Amino acid sequence: MSRPPHLCTCGKIVAFGTRCACQIASTRARNKRHDANRPTARERGYDSHWQAARKEWLQWNPYCAMCRGKATTVDHIKPHRGDKVLFWDKNNWQSLCTSCHNRHKQRVEQSQ
Known part of the structure; x- marks a missing residue:
């Protein structure tokens, strides 16, 4: 039994088990903002x-x-x-x- 597609918050229909391109872009932007404030690995002790x-x-x-x-x-x-x-x-x-x-x-x- 396959599950039906769902409606993304942007209004696009997305297949079950996948993410909309807008969700992927949003996650990447959030991660980029987080990483901009994060010290480098070396600064965190991983030398x-x-x-x-x-x-x-x-x-x-x-x-x-x-x-x-x-x-x-x-x-x-x-x-x-x-x-x-x-x-x-x-x-x-x-x-x-x-x-x-x-x-x-x-x-x-x-x-x-």
Whole structure:
């Protein structure tokens, strides 16, 4: 059973499961405004020291903590929000695959 198309707020009819071009443009503009005020990765602490620590962590912890797939990211369990002590606390680190980090973990953090 397929679901019917829906009406976008701009007045266009959009197929079920897709987003209207106006919604995509709106999301991109919002993200661009957000990123303009965000410090760079280096300014947030993700420098060469972090890259070395990350590489070593993933060698010892190669599996995603959520799905047990191949981990590619070292995630801070509790967001550090610039706190250098929390940033470098290895008890606050976990290995995640890209999918779990970008989807599941971000949803959890947004709901908190």
